[in-house]
Amino acid sequence: MREAKAAWIKNQLAIRPNLETLLRKSPETFELVQVITTNARISEVRNLPIILTAGIVVAQVLGQSRVGAPKGVTLTNEPHHSLVLENDEVRVFRLILGPNESTLPHHHEGPYAYVSVRTARIENVVRGHAPVLVELAPGEVHTSKGGFTVAEENDSTERTDLVVVVPRKTASAGFDSPMGGLVYHDAAFAELFSESMMRGYSIAIAAGGKFERHQEKFDRLLIAVSDLDILETEDGGRQVGIQMKSGEVRWLPRGTTHNVTNVGQSPAAFVILEFN
Numbered sequence: 607m608r609e610a611k612a613a614w615i616k617n618q619l620a621i622r623p624n625l626e627t628l629l630r631k632s633p634e635t636f637e638l639v640q641v642i643t644t645n646a647r648i649s650e651v652r653n654l655p656i657i658l659t660a661g662i663v664v665a666q667v668l669g670q671s672r673v674g675a676p677k678g679v680t681l682t683n684e685p686h687h688s689l690v691l692e693n694d695e696v697r698v699f700r701l702i703l704g705p706n707e708s709t710l711p712h713h714h715e716g717p718y719a720y721v722s723v724r725t726a727r728i729e730n731v732v733r734g735h736a737p738v739l740v741e742l743a744p745g746e747v748h749t750s751k752g753g754f755t756v757a758e759e760n761d762s763t764e765r766t767d768l769v770v771v772v773p774r775k776t777a778s779a780g781f782d783s784p785m786g787g788l789v790y791h792d793a794a795f796a797e798l799f800s801e802s803m804m805r806g807y808s809i810a811i812a813a814g815g816k817f818e819r820h821q822e823k824f825d826r827l828l829i830a831v832s833d834l835d836i837l838e839t840e841d842g843g844r845q846v847g848i849q850m851k852s853g854e855v856r857w858l859p860r861g862t863t864h865n866v867t868n869v870g871q872s873p874a875a876f877v878i879l880e881f882n
Contacts (some may be wrong), residue, residue, distance in 0.1 A: 611720070615626060618855075618882075619827070620683065620809045625863055632679050651841075667702060670713045672862065675861055677713040677755050678711035678712045678713040678755035678756075678757075679711070679712050679713070680711070680712065680713065681699055681708050681712055681714075681755075681770070681772070683712075684709055684710050684712040685710070686701055686702060686703055686707070686709045686710075686860040687699040687700070687709070687712070687770065688700045688701075688702075690769075690855060691693075691827075691855055691857060693857060694774060694833045695773065695774055695775075695881045696771060696772065696774060696827060696857075696879075696881060697771075697772045697774070698769065698770070698771050698772075698827065698855050699769070699772070700767070700768070700769060700771040700853065701720075701760070701761075701766070701767070701768040701769075701770055701882045702765060702766065702767050702768075703728075703760035703762065703766040704765055704766070705760060705763045705765070706759070706762075706763075706765065707759070707760050707766075708757055708758065708760070709757055709758045709759075710757065711731075711733075711755050711756065711757040711759070712755065712756065712842050713751035713754070713755045714750065714753065714754060714755075714756065714772075715752055715753070716752045716772075716773075716776045717749070717750065717751050717752050717772075717773060717776060717801065717803070717804070718749070718751070718752055718770060718771060718772045719747060719748065719749045719750075719770075719799070719804065719806065719879065720746050720747070720748055720768045720769060720770045720771065721745065721746070721766040721769045721770045721771070721829050721831070722742035722743065722744060722745065722746045722747075722767070722768055722879050723744065723768065723769060723770065723831065723852055723853040724744050724764070724765070724766075724767050724852075725742065725743060725744060726740075726741070726742040726760070726762065726764075726767070726768070727739070727740075727741050727742075727760070727761045727762040727766075728740050728742070728758050728759065728760060728761060728766060729758070729759045729761045730756050730757075730758055731756065731757045731758075731759070732754050732755065732756050733755060739761060740769075743809060744831055744875075745831040745875055745877060746808050747798045747799065747806055747808070747877060749799050749801070749818045761782050767853055769829050769853065769855060771804075771827060771829075771879055773803050773881060775803040775806045775881075775882075776803065777802050777803055778802045778803040779802065779882070780802040780882065781800070781805060781824070781880070781882050783823060785797050785800065785805060785807055785880075786807070787820075788817055788818070788820055789817070789818040789820075790811075790815070790816065790817045790818065791815055791818075792811065792812040792814060792815030792816070793809065793810060793811040793812065793814050793815040793816065793817060793868075794809070794810045794811075795807060795808075795809055795844070796808045798877070799833070802882070803881065803882055804879055804880070804881055804882070805879070805880050806877060806878065806879045806880070807877070807878055808831075808875070808876070808877050808878075809874075809875070809876055809877075809878060810873060810874065810875045811836070811866070811867075811868040811873065811874045812868065812873050813868055813870060813871055813872060813873060814867070814868060815866075815867070815868050815871075815874075816865060816866065816867045817865060817866040818843075818865050818867070819863065819864065820863070820864070820865070821861075821863040822858065822860055822861065822862045822863070822864075823860060824860050824880040824882060825857070825858070825859055825880070825882060826857075826858040826860070826878050826879065826880050826881070827855060827856075827878070827879040827881070828848075828850075828855065828856045828857075828858055828876055828877075828878055829853075829854075829856060829876060829877040829878075829879070830850040830851065830854050830855070830856075830875075831852055831854050831875040831876055831877060832852050832872065832873065832874060832875040832876070833850065833851055833852055833870070833872070833874075834848060834849065834850040834870065834874045834876060835847075835848075835849050835868070835869055835870030835871075835874070836848050836864075836866055836867065836868050836869065836870070836874055837866070837867045837868075837869045838864045838865070838866055839864055839865050839867070840862060840863065840864045841863045841864070846870075
């Protein structure tokens with residue numbers, strides 16, 4: 607990871623030769639030089655102008671320069687976040703990090719949620735705060751109000767795989783009916799969180815298990831935690847098969863009245879987020 611950072615910095619030096627001048631205007635010059643030589647391990651570079659130039663690159667990316675500091679890149683421009691679904695209600699990203707790999711500092715303007723597809727160990731670094739280490743189990747859901755810039759590092763030897771969900775609305779009048787009230791067999795239902803514009807619950811269905819007929823009153827995002835092979839039977843007899851791999855997502859519009867059966871050979875686990 608450190609070698610990759612050094613290579614990235616050298617590339618920036620080649621395409622942005624005027625950065626040294628910018629850095630000399632910053633009161634954080636020497637702090638940044640220390641960051642570069644310690645964290646990126648390019649202390650073998652003895653040429654001060656080059657070190658200074660590398661320093662301003664880090665200052666701009668991390669948002670640490672006090673002179674016109676950016677907030678960090680948007681999720682769309684963060685290379686480890688892939689946009690997998692977008693509509694009027696939500697934007698959904700898949701975040702994948704290799705072992706010890708880090709994101710660029712990126713800004714979360716408002717509320718969001720994320721679901722871990724697999725076991726993960728992540729260090730979150732927010733400027734001005736001590737790093738926070740988070741350990742996640744498959745299917746674990748976290749929410750945040752946003753309003754900060756963060757860089758995330760995979761602090762493990764395994765791949766990190768998260769689904770990041772950003773609602774278009776930051777607030778609404780709330781939901782007019784409670785979660786749950788479902789009738790099911792060989793299955794489980796658990797409420798996870800509820801905000802005015804978005805709420806979530808988890809579902810697990812054993813092979814052959816079933817959720818009885820019910821009406822979907824809200825638009826939903828289905829996030830597969832395991833591989834899925836489920837069958838929806840709508841009023842009128844129309845059947846819709848849903849086959850998904852873990853980590854995949856599907857948008858389900860409101861208004862459907864149906865029952866749901868796991869027709870696969872293994873338990874089905876998924877998270878549902880509803881949008882008001």
